[in-house]
Amino acid sequence: MAVVERRRNPLTEGLERPVAAPTALVIFGATGDLARRKLLPAVYNLAHDGALPHGFRLIGVARGELDDQGYRELIATAVERFSRRRPDRDVLARLLELATYEPGSFDDSELYVRLRQRLERFDRDDCLRHNRIFYLATAPAFFAPIVEALGAAELTRLEEAEVRAVVEKPIGRSLDEARELNRRLRAVLEERQIYRIDHYLGKETVQNILALRFANGLFEPFWNRNYVDYVQITVAEDIGIEGRAGYYESSGALRDLVQNHMLQLLALIAMEPPVRFAADPVRDEKAKVLRAVRPPAPQQIDEATVRGQYVRGVVEGEEVPGYREEDGVDPQSRTETYVALRLAVENWRWAGVPFYLRTGKRLVRKLTEIALTLKPVPHLAFQAEGGIAQQNEIVLSVQPNEGVAISINAKIPGSRMQMRPVKLEFLYGSTFLSESPEAYERLILDAMLGDATLFTREDEVAAQWAICQPILDAWARKGEPPLPYQAGSEGPAAANRILLPGHRWRRL
Numbered sequence: 001m002a003v004v005e006r007r008r009n010p011l012t013e014g015l016e017r018p019v020a021a022p023t024a025l026v027i028f029g030a031t032g033d034l035a036r037r038k039l040l041p042a043v044y045n046l047a048h049d050g051a052l053p054h055g056f057r058l059i060g061v062a063r064g065e066l067d068d069q070g071y072r073e074l075i076a077t078a079v080e081r082f083s084r085r086r087p088d089r090d091v092l093a094r095l096l097e098l099a100t101y102e103p104g105s106f107d108d109s110e111l112y113v114r115l116r117q118r119l120e121r122f123d124r125d126d127c128l129r130h131n132r133i134f135y136l137a138t139a140p141a142f143f144a145p146i147v148e149a150l151g152a153a154e155l156t157r158l159e160e161a162e163v164r165a166v167v168e169k170p171i172g173r174s175l176d177e178a179r180e181l182n183r184r185l186r187a188v189l190e191e192r193q194i195y196r197i198d199h200y201l202g203k204e205t206v207q208n209i210l211a212l213r214f215a216n217g218l219f220e221p222f223w224n225r226n227y228v229d230y231v232q233i234t235v236a237e238d239i240g241i242e243g244r245a246g247y248y249e250s251s252g253a254l255r256d257l258v259q260n261h262m263l264q265l266l267a268l269i270a271m272e273p274p275v276r277f278a279a280d281p282v283r284d285e286k287a288k289v290l291r292a293v294r295p296p297a298p299q300q301i302d303e304a305t306v307r308g309q310y311v312r313g314v315v316e317g318e319e320v321p322g323y324r325e326e327d328g329v330d331p332q333s334r335t336e337t338y339v340a341l342r343l344a345v346e347n348w349r350w351a352g353v354p355f356y357l358r359t360g361k362r363l364v365r366k367l368t369e370i371a372l373t374l375k376p377v378p379h380l381a382f383q384a385e386g387g388i389a390q391q392n393e394i395v396l397s398v399q400p401n402e403g404v405a406i407s408i409n410a411k412i413p414g415s416r417m418q419m420r421p422v423k424l425e426f427l428y429g430s431t432f433l434s435e436s437p438e439a440y441e442r443l444i445l446d447a448m449l450g451d452a453t454l455f456t457r458e459d460e461v462a463a464q465w466a467i468c469q470p471i472l473d474a475w476a477r478k479g480e481p482p483l484p485y486q487a488g489s490e491g492p493a494a495a496n497r498i499l500l501p502g503h504r505w506r507r508l
């Protein structure tokens with residue numbers, strides 16, 4: 001039986017790493033964009049790190065008429081093109097031996113019969129019982145039908161082994177759709193079997209929010225309304241829609257990024273300390289704070305939200321088309337590619353502290369960060385010196401330049417008492433001298449380990465939709481087109497109108 005051997009990895013040496021039970025990973029949508037760009041390279045990198053379990057098997061499922069060899073070639077090409085590491089021939093060859101392909105259409109019940117036979121054959125060949133992970137890397141319309149077909153083929157319950165389903169985003173296009181999807185999934189699977197992916201939770205820097213907050217005594221005393229003036233969460237992208245018009249036209253920035261990733265970031269920043277770093281304690285706290293978020297009331301929609309759409313411009317020196325000129329986009333499209341929001345978190349810790357969120361495509365650069373701006377000092381004794389004392393900021397950089405920076409005011413040497421802001425900075429790159437694993441590596445491994453801490457639970461998803469749905473409804477009632485902004489800019493200038501007096505967006 002071929003297995004991927006555990007290799008020496010200086011980056012993780014000395015780290016305790018739990019070992020997953022034998023697992024068959026079945027990827028539905030195994031030839032698609034997500035599988036090729038993210039999932040297959042992630043599996044390769046797990047193999048490279050020796051993190052795949054003994055008895056690992058990979059089965060790809062899609063309609064393409066490939067045989068096992070053809071699928072192995074597709075994997076090799078995907079890994080060569082998209083892996084964060086240059087592939088090692090031996091590791092890749094051993095991984096490919098474990099990969100097979102099952103062609104078929106998701107609506108064909110025979111596909112699931114063949115799949116069951118194949119899985120049972122692997123159990124016999126490897127003389128062990130594999131856990132099964134069904135990864136739904138396919139259009140959302142197939143999520144429920146695939147799970148129902150798996151249930152009908154008796155593939156979702158196993159004696160002496162676990163069955164889990166990893167569900168990609170989006171979980172519905174609305175609160176109602178999300179509820180209906182969750183209902184259909186839960187009719188077949190128990191909640192503990194469902195792993196809803198939010199790939200931001202797999203990012204090292206996002207997990208570090210919890211470490212920063214709850215493993216240091218330094219921050220907690222001022223992490224609240226008494227000291228924090230406002231919080232801003234930015235997910236700026238320089239890319240456009242990357243050929244995904246079909247999906248993006250029916251989504252827009254609020255559904256694509258705010259409803260999931262950005263509200264998860266907000267939850268991690270605003271939640272109370274969990275009693276343990278384990279799935280339910282962490283998710284209980286996130287769900288609690290998400291339920292405390294109040295979206296703007298319909299009459300506040302103009303003062304607390306801004307929608308934008310990029311027009312032709314220049315990004316990184318290259319001329320790029322406007323959103324309405326992208327392939328597959330309606331030339332009259334009203335889909336927003338930018339959104340800025342002001343939200344309130346109505347609880348004891350955060351009452352009165354605005355949380356500003358903004359995200360956009362084709363902005364001046366890629367930047368994901370969370371900044372907490374502290375209240376100004378109550379009295380500035382140095383004003384007469386012509387110095388400026390900026391409000392202190394704690395900036396958590398999710399990407400790029402991953403790290404944490406605290407800005408403080410320092411005296412300019414040689415001046416009498418003039419100040420300028422300076423940074424106390426921790427950077428992952430220079431501190432750990434190592435490249436962080438990709439989010440999907442961590443998440444696929446956690447799914448194999450049965451650790452759902454970094455996956456979202458049904459009630460969190462519902463709470464996230466309960467925040468976004470009233471905004472979508474208010475926008476739909478108003479029926480106004482999004483404001484144009486130039487590609488390569490910082491977004492529409494109107495984003496400033498949602499800021500309360502004295503607050504400012506950080507420069508991108």
Ligand SMILES: NC(=O)C1=CN([C@@H]2O[C@H](COP(=O)(O)OP(=O)(O)OC[C@H]3O[C@@H](n4cnc5c(N)ncnc54)[C@H](OP(=O)(O)O)[C@@H]3O)[C@@H](O)[C@H]2O)C=CC1
Nearest residue numbers: 029030031032033034062063064105106137138140168169
């Ligand atoms: N791409 C990305 O960057 C991201 C994607 N996602 C999510 O991942 C999921 C997949 O997205 P993506 O990879 O982009 O989609 P693609 O359209 O690129 O891939 C879809 C896959 O499903 C297969 N497929 C489609 N219809 C059927 C069918 N009826 N029967 C069997 N196989 C079928 C396709 O192969 P074939 O046509 O040969 O059957 C292909 O392998 C979506 O839910 C998306 O929202 C989430 C985050 C980022």
Ligand SMILES: O=C1O[C@H](COP(=O)(O)O)[C@@H](O)[C@H](O)[C@H]1O
Nearest residue numbers: 169199237239256257261368399
């Ligand atoms: O889920 C999505 O995320 C990406 C951004 O992810 P990142 O890891 O590069 O920050 C976004 O481009 C895409 O539109 C969205 O669907």
